[in-house]
Amino acid sequence: MTTEIRQCGDCSLCCKVLGIPELEKPKDSWCPNFAAGAGCRIYEDRPPSCHNFSCRWLNDTTMGPEWKPSICKMVLDSRPRMLTVHVDPAVSRPWRAEPYYSVLKRLAAQGLMRNVIVLVIEKRRSLVVLPDREVDLGVLAPGARIAMERVMTAHGPGWQPRVMGASETER
Ligand code: SF4
Numbered sequence: 146m147t148t149e150i151r152q153c154g155d156c157s158l159c160c161k162v163l164g165i166p167e168l169e170k171p172k173d174s175w176c177p178n179f180a181a182g183a184g185c186r187i188y189e190d191r192p193p194s195c196h197n198f199s200c201r202w203l204n205d206t207t208m209g210p211e212w213k214p215s216i217c218k219m220v221l222d223s224r225p226r227m228l229t230v231h232v233d234p235a236v237s238r239p240w241r242a243e244p245y246y247s248v249l250k251r252l253a254a255q256g257l258m259r260n261v262i263v264l265v266i267e268k269r270r271s272l273v274v275l276p277d278r279e280v281d282l283g284v285l286a287p288g289a290r291i292a293m294e295r296v297m298t299a300h301g302p303g304w305q306p307r308v309m310g311a312s313e314t315e316r
């Protein structure tokens with residue numbers, strides 16, 4: 146049995162959609178160190194945020210080729226308590242299209258059982274994906290945290306995200 150080892154190849158979307166604190170590079174804009182066709186100009190000296198990052202598609206070989214960030218226009222960042230979907234702001238709502246939407250809904254349902262939140266960030270707005278709906282939390286302040294609360298809805302028990310810590314800056 147061979148183990149598939151994935152490579153970034155022609156993808157570089159994380160150099161656009163992620164914020165890099167060491168470089169004061171904001172989220173959703175190309176890094177000044179990135180050169181089209183050449184990649185990172187400071188690769189050997191890139192900061193820890195870059196060196197330590199690998200996206201979900203790179204690590205999870207159960208995700209098909211359609212999930213490669215350069216194709217789906219989303220970078221999935223898997224952490225112990227959160228799966229963040231960073232959407233390329235140049236593309237309109239790719240996560241709502243199939244086959245992506247169904248998979249995110251399934252991951253959201255699995256996440257509720259494992260205490261993992263599925264969060265889409267697009268054009269600075271944060272949306273929590275739930276099995277039955279999405280909840281738009283607006284633009285969150287730095288340091289804001291999200292907690293899930295059990296609530297009673299018209300259709301029975303459900304979940305509602307709540308922003309904790311820093312307050313929201315916009316709705
Ligand atoms: S988004 Fe993933 S596949 Fe693309 S360059 Fe970054 S780590 Fe590599």
Ligand code: SF4
Pocket residue numbers: 159160161165176177178179180184185186187188191192195
């Ligand atoms: S420093 Fe290099 S690896 Fe890091 S975001 Fe910029 S171009 Fe990408």
